[in-house]
Amino acid sequence: MPPKFGTSGLRGLVTELTDDLVADYTRAFLTACPHGGAVHVGQDLRTSSPQIAAAVIGAVRGMGLTAIDHGVLPTPALALASMGAGQAAIMVTGSHIPADRNGLKFYLPGGEIAKSDEQAIGAALGTVSDTAEDGAYIREVGALPAYAVRYVQAFGTGALSGLRIGVYEHSSVARDALVDALSRMGAEVVRLARADHFVPVDTEAVDADTRAMLETWCREHRLDALVSTDGDADRPMVVDATGTLVPGDVLGPLTAQSLGAEVICTPVSSNTLVDQLGFAAVIRTKIGSPFVIAAMEETQVRVVGYEANGGFLLGFDARGPAGVITKLMTRDCLLPIVAPLAMARTKGVSLRDLVSDLPPRFTAADRIAGIPTEASRAFITTLIDDTDARAAFFANRAAETGVDLTDGLRLSFADDTVIHLRPSGNAPEFRCYAEADSVERAETLMRETLAAVAKRVG
Template identity: 25%
Template sequence: MSDLSQIVKAYDIRGVVPDQWDKRAAEALGAGFAQFLRSSHPDSASVVIAHDMRASSPGLAAAFARGVLSEGLDVVEAGLGSTDMLYFAAGSMGMPGAMFTASHNPAQYNGIKLCLAGAKPIGQDSGLREIQANAQAILDGAAPAPTPVTSDVRPEQRDVLIDYARYLRELVDLRGIRPLKIVVDAGNGMGGYTVPAVLGDQLLDSLPLTIVPLYFELDGSFPNHEANPLEPKNLIDLQHAVVQHGADLGLAFDGDADRCFVIDERGEPVSPSAITALVAARELAKHPGDTVIHNLITSSAVPEIIAENGGTPVRSRVGHSFIKAEMARTNAVFGGEHSAHYYFREFWFADTGMLAAMHVLAALGGQPEPLSQLGGEFERYVASGEINSTVQDQKAKQQEVRAAYPDAVVDELDGLTLTFPDGAWLNLRASNTEPLLRLNVEAPTATRMAELRDAVLGLIRR
């Protein structure tokens, strides 16, 4: 008997295979998803399914498809793909979707990201809890097992890669930029599949881009490094390669290629906050006066630059469900997070690292300066990055930090945010799943940032 409470998270499904879930659980989840759609979204006739390069992904995806088919819905199998390719399929086809991936997690993990038609997200409060209950009832024997699918009921096979690539190229035209050399680290993940299609000449006409591939071989065992660019150690190979090849920039994708990190020509990271500000300025040039969403631990430069470019900045809690909800509520043209998730109205409010990368290429290739200079225009402050500390009583520590700075402006939108008269700020958030406090600090100077960071860490870890 599988206990789905171990793998059903706030916004997706994720766990170790086969210890925590297997094909039987995947089939039950497929049936549970179809039951949810029939009861809450009865206009849903088909589900589109894609999967990443992990060894367990094809089998889990096929089992899930059998569960969907057993409940009378049709299945469109898109095969290999990135998460944003699945969102494209769900958006362009107008059908719910399921992406089998564990993103940046180690090889023994797998998971499912579910969405409704139009790539609308599904989380605990928008259907995931009901899907879990439906599937758990099947696994426990409290509901009938999925009816075996007869041989004449088969999923439709549909390759959406070229349509995905063509759509992104329509959104950002790279044909007229100056020639650029790019090193791309796919981390043996799905970027090795989508980058040649979108930025290369595998499917469409060639662009003025020379791509130096790094770890493009699809390998879910991640033999070179973890496919998690948020960890600085996983960027080292890319940083060296950019300098070695004299490249204009480097791009690093995570395992399911929905996040993208950028390295400048010196081998230095360009912060996701700077990328958010850069893309926001480009989108606002096309859509003057529109709203742009940013989470509360992006740099203070982000709302400043949004306002300077005539847009309306709207601050959100950290997490894609909050960003997507604000995007939909405000009809925002764009949204960005410190974690390198970037969301676009023209992409059904879903996140796509590839489209953000294309905006960076267009901005860089449309002017003569190097990326270090261009990116520097969007870097105004010094940030600590996220620092985790193990704390058993997170709330007590937050209150202790708050009491230490009685003159700071207090904000509790997401954890504790303290803002100081000189523009420095800190945010202290508790992890939802571990006894951790996450600290982010930003200040006008490196000295001030280090001073504030060290003082707060001293309080937290005392």
């Protein structure tokens, strides 16, 4: 299957991401979109990323523009640097997908590309050649420490004092920034499982073996919390002292509360507990940060956005305990890690207790890999269009009480459970989200549904 391009960027097998293809997409981006005269380039820790980054930089310079090479760093750190300079950025990353795949994420001087930009880039493919000029090359090393300092200045050097926090380093580009920031905020940091090969960590669908490993680490190292990110660090992973994962759509509301946000923009798949927390408004969108950003841009108040994968978007200059944390309209991993931990410490409770005080709504999410997007869509379309087929598929569930077609098929049932089915937007995967009044019930519902899907589509 050829590389796929959308608002999440370009994704595909490394063998198909040739230098020519990468250069073509880079030139199309620079032709179709504003760039501010320079392009900031970053990369994750995949073995394929240096070559792809070199192809990007070559194409940028071939267009007569300045290429600013940041090397390995988190996607939000790259976006923070490029947006601060009023210039474009390209991140070489496949995010959480396996190491045999990679991709590009494109940023305008004002933030992530939108659907209209995606269409313009697609139209420009194959129409642009290098100019005769050779743009400048700058090697930049200051963006990573600046990213960590952003949170230390906002929350203060004592924000996490007394906490013993594990950092699951694996191959996250944020592993050093995480350790730096948490340590400078007073935490005692335990570094765990640094890898010299790429580990695909999906913060929205953590497998049972990884969960067991995290629980063991929490117990053996007597941790107050354990944190990590996905490969390019625009999604957090947070585990409490018992080894229990705190989902992204729980971290989001907690972070919003700590910052004094008024309006929440979040995808339809996010946990409904946020609707009970007293925010002025909760706006539901399709899944994907471009949709969240579009909703945020229509709101002129203290607005934030978050996704179920944990990525958090700050739509206003907020005040932390020690200083201002400026607006950053792209998915970030560090803010939804630091804010809930600092909030719990200020209240004198554990992270687990902080989460336990929220309304008892729990989500579980996982996916079946290797299912072509077309097959996933066809199956979901059948369930949407054929009520008899849907009734038969969900025959062992309570009566259906609501249908939401904002993104895929999201069904509410009379027993206060929710099942949401959709194809992944950036990989050949079938995703399932389940919500219930207990962790066990949500996970059972999710597993049973995916097993039934596998018999039909897998």
